[in-house]
Amino acid sequence: MPEPENTSSPILSLRHVGKVFGGTVTALDDMSLDIHNGDFVSLLGPSGCGKSTALRLIAGLMRPTSGRIVWSDTGQKSTGGQDLGVVFQEPTLMPWATVEDNVWLPMRLSNIKKADVKTKIDEILDVVGLAGFEKSYPRELSGGMKMRVSIARAMVTRPKLILMDEPFAALDEITRFKLNNDLLEMQARIGCTVIFVTHSVFESVFLSNRVVVMAARPGRVVKELKVDAPYPRHEDFRTSPEYSAHCRAASDALHGAIMDTNPEAA
Numbered sequence: 235m236p237e238p239e240n241t242s243s244p245i246l247s248l249r250h251v252g253k254v255f256g257g258t259v260t261a262l263d264d265m266s267l268d269i270h271n272g273d274f275v276s277l278l279g280p281s282g283c284g285k286s287t288a289l290r291l292i293a294g295l296m297r298p299t300s301g302r303i304v305w306s307d308t309g310q311k312s313t314g315g316q317d318l319g320v321v322f323q324e325p326t327l328m329p330w331a332t333v334e335d336n337v338w339l340p341m342r343l344s345n346i347k348k349a350d351v352k353t354k355i356d357e358i359l360d361v362v363g364l365a366g367f368e369k370s371y372p373r374e375l376s377g378g379m380k381m382r383v384s385i386a387r388a389m390v391t392r393p394k395l396i397l398m399d400e401p402f403a404a405l406d407e408i409t410r411f412k413l414n415n416d417l418l419e420m421q422a423r424i425g426c427t428v429i430f431v432t433h434s435v436f437e438s439v440f441l442s443n444r445v446v447v448m449a450a451r452p453g454r455v456v457k458e459l460k461v462d463a464p465y466p467r468h469e470d471f472r473t474s475p476e477y478s479a480h481c482r483a484a485s486d487a488l489h490g491a492i493m494d495t496n497p498e499a500a
């Protein structure tokens with residue numbers, strides 16, 4: 235879905251954004267980034283480089299210490315809004331509620347009756363591959379299926395932007411690959427923009443049209459790589475020379491970022 239070169243005005247811009255905790259820990263230093271409609275942007279970097287901090291700032295869960303986060307007119311600034319969905323590493327489902335009730339949650343919080351949005355819930359469960367599991371409980375689902383529910387909950391309001399913080403890190407590799415493939419299809423079907431946090435070079439290259447490489451101490455952007463392979467991307471992209479070349483470039487940039495953080499890691 236993303237276009238290789240996007241010249242439209244950004245839906246979201248970070249301008250020299252910084253975050254300092256407790257007056258001493260610079261979690262993020264001078265981060266500037268434009269996000270365009272349809273982008274799939276990965277934030278890739280070692281532990282502690284401020285990836286989650288950047289995501290939380292964008293989600294409006296905390297305020298920057300310096301700089302500004304600027305939204306386009308149609309953008310929304312809080313997770314309560316219809317234009318932003320968030321997926322965390324843990325699926326964070328309500329164990330006592332069915333799949334459809336978990337997905338209904340963001341609308342229920344806005345006092346919308348389930349009967350009025352049942353079609354929307356059914357549609358999004360179809361998008362994430364869970365049609366037929368509406369009445370199941372989280373305990374009856376595998377880890378990958380729980381994550382699909384969490385994604386459905388983030389997508390059900392058809393937000394313009396979805397923030398994902400290492401959503402597949404706890405899954406086995408085969409499930410992760412499958413979810414990577416399916417996530418691109420889901421993105422294409424609902425037409426959203428995604429910012430995705432990951433430690434994985436392979437995952438970032440497979441999914442993204444832009445990989446933003448970050449370093450720690452202080453957390454900062456060190457490089458941005460374009461992955462100009464066309465979408466849709468399928469399993470054959472994973473085994474292509476093009477994919478290997480992009481992975482090599484991202485891996486080199488990540489290694490440089492780790493060396494920047496800890497010169498003794500060589």
Ligand SMILES: Nc1ncnc2c1ncn2[C@@H]1O[C@H](COP(=O)(O)OP(=O)(O)OP(=O)(O)O)[C@@H](O)[C@H]1O
Pocket residue numbers: 255256259260261262279280281282283284285286287288453
């Ligand atoms: N609430 C907080 N209070 C104090 N320090 C924090 C807080 N949140 C994050 N930090 C610190 O800010 C830095 C960046 O943390 P952040 O979680 O954003 O990194 P990350 O790149 O997402 O790491 P990981 O990949 O391990 O999740 C780290 O040094 C972390 O300890």
